[in-house]
Amino acid sequence: MTRQSLVDIVIVNFNGGDFISDCIEAVKNQTLSDFHVYLIDNNSTDGSAERLSLEDDRFTLVRNTENVGFAAACNQGAALGSAPWIAMLNPDTTPTPDWLEEAVRCGDQYQAEMVGSTLLSKRDPSKLDGVGDAYSPFGLAWRGGFDWPAEAAPDSDGLIFGPCAAAALYRRNIYMDAGGFDEDFFCYVEDVDLAYRLRLFGAVCVHASQAKVYHFGSGISGRRSEFTIYHGTRNRVWTWVKNTPPVMFVLGLPAVVAVNLVFLSRSAFHGKFHCTARALIGALQGMGPILRSRRDIQKRRKASTLELAQIMTWSPIKLLTRAPDVRPLSQHKQDR
DSSP states (O other), rough: OOOOOOOOEEESSOOOOOHHHHHHHHTTTOSOOEOOOOOEEOOOSSSSSHHHEEEEETEEEOOOOSSSOOOHHHHHHHOOOOOOOOEEEOTTTTEEETTHHHHHHHHHHTTOOOEEEEEEEESOTTEEEEEEEOTTSSSEEEEEETTTTGGGSSSSOOOOOOOOOOOTEHHHHHHHTSSSGGGOOOSSSSSHHHHHHHHHHHHEEEEEEEEEEEEEESSOOTTOHHHHHHHHHHHHHHHHHSSSHHHHHHHHHHHHHHHHHHHHHHTTTTTTTHHHHHHHHHHTTTHHHHHHHHHHHHHHHSSSSSHHHHHHOOOOHHHHHHHHHOOOOOGGTOOO
């Protein structure tokens, strides 16, 4: 009988090229070896799946006959395993050897339901790719410290709003109970949406400062591609509508509308007006299922409006500078 692993690592590949090979090799060399990898290939056409060397019984390759999207493929991989921890790892990442060990240690030590990693830029290792996702009550999310000097990363663990799913851990029970990533999102912002939902259900997220991963960031889809802008814009709106508690929703709606109009106006100066407008229209057209999800989510909510407000980032300066927002662990309830 095969012993259950401690962590199920889900990697979703779509035309990962050389990125995915580097990622797999780094995973094989983890100091914590008690894991199983579910590599879901979303019908890649670049031959990257065929070139993979998976001569290790801890790896399972699943080939989809169509690109079902990042969110659905992650859920597909998660459902195949049974380990208490689920790790999401992007194909354009290279985790350091002790990444998984440090992430699990942090999650267990602080009894957290979500764990984020210190992401360093593969484009320029002297810079950060992010230290956790920060979230503004006005519907904007960002990777804290993106493009900041690597020295700005905290050297101790802390509390964050949510983890970037490029390299994140979730406790299986709460991930599955929440339904995992919203598959209607296809890709982008699905990790912020899930973190928001889990926060509503009372979950805590910690940043594992020593769990380090090099991340190229949109290495496959392109950081400023129309694909990225469309899904990021649409899903950002859906995330706020789905999850924001009633009082914050009513009070914040005018500001959220204004913020999106500002983004739309600004997109014209970057040649992305049509794409951004199409995304906002798509958000409105798809609002029916989102509102139905909202009703279900709010019925299950455990965290108070005040508790949610306290874990959000209200500072406009932090928003404009993409500053990290890692809180002291002294704010963590010790009786969890």
